[in-house]
Amino acid sequence: MKIPSINLQDYEYTLPEERIAKHPLEKRDHSKLMEYKQGNLHHRHFFNLPDLLEADSLLVYNNTKVIPARLIFQRQTGARIEVFLLQPVAPSRVMSEIMASKKPVVWETMIGNVKKWKEGEALQGSIMIGEKEVVLTAKLRDRALNHVEFSWLGEEIAFVDLVEACGETPLPPYLNRKAEEEDKSRYQTVYSEKEGAVAAPTAGLHFTEEVFEALRKKGIKEAALTLHVSAGTFQPIKVDKVEAHPMHSEQMEITLETIEKLLQHEGKIIAVGTTSVRTLESMYWYGVQLLENKGSQFQIEKLAPYESRSVLPSRRESLEAIQQEMKRSGVDTLFGTTSIFIFPGYPFKLVDGLITNFHQPGSTLVLLIAALVGEDWKKIYQEALGTDYRFLSYGDSSLLWI
Helix, strand or coil, X not given: XXXXXXXXXHHCCCCCHHHXXXXXXXXXXXXXXXXXXXXXXXXXXXXXXXXXXXXXXXXEEECEEECCCEEEEECCCCCXXXXXXXXXXXXXXXXXXXXXXXXXXXXXEEEECHHHCCCCCEEEEEEEECCEEEEEEEEEEECCCCEEEEECXXXXXXXXXXXXXXXXXXXXXXXXXXXXXXXXXXXXXXXXXXXXXXXXXHHHHHCCHHHHHHHXXXXXXXXXXXXXXXXXXXXXXXXXXXXXXXXXXXXEEEEHHHHHHHHHCCCCEEEECHHHXXXXXXXXXXXXXXXXXXXXXXXXXXXXXXXXXXXXXXXXHHXXXXXXXXXXXXXXXXXXXXXXXXXXXXXXXXXXXXXXXXXXXXXXXXXXXXXXXXXXXXXXXXXXXXXXXXXXXXXXXXXXXX
């Protein structure tokens, strides 16, 4: 498939500052919900979602959990050093393993005020874990790469315990405010489970137990997958040729149970959020790779979907290839990475519909929306701007059908 030429200016729009939702609504499921179907727009509320989905639908959501990735240390001189966790480096690059580690770990980070962090200097902070005081030590292992080693005493304490006890919620930069107490719970989905994201899969923030109960009563099924959202999701496009944008890499976890649910399902598949879309579509391309070369690593490159192939397998053939590979390897969870870039011209393979918020102008996420609904993305966003919808992470929602 030939890579289409994309003019980024065609995917810009004016977003007034006052339209950015700076705080969540009091009730998650009372956000507005705009449904786009066959070119028509309808205004609902999120609690109406069960009425909008067919009974044989499968809802696929991202169960990643946001970690308080912003760690603050104080030098003896009083200088404040902020260390923002990005990606694990050692002793493992697998997020679930590094979070469970009870021994020193190394992370790739962003560091605020790094010039004041002297070579060889250990920064320390005292943390209460239950009734026990623990000292967390940070050392700069590689200044060029911003690699920081964290160590502590206490073999019973995992790294995730320390982060949860002392870290701050990593709110998106466009909120332009400090994290508050309510953000600890509200910048988190009610089904979050696997620690590792530094940004929330925000389409899921609208769900409540009441919405799930209504969905289940209707017979709508659910499947979970994991994509640990990275800070790269906020990275603006700064190149003339959109396909040259350095797309960020994110870690995924897929269970055999989810693969088999997808294989057994014959109705529509609705992704909750762009992160679920990216994971589902990455799964399809991994199946393609396995059919071409058994034993391939679950690693999807940015432009993998646009590589030239004369014949592509069906959805079922691709998923069956993954199922067989997992059974052959004797694993029930598959770990991988994806840098997949979905922009107009992309042929969706596993997704029939998408629940998502309203995104920043000229972003990779707006390009994904345009890939799904075509030029009608402009109509959707103009309607949202004209009818007082709230935008971005804490904003309102939409249900988009291919």
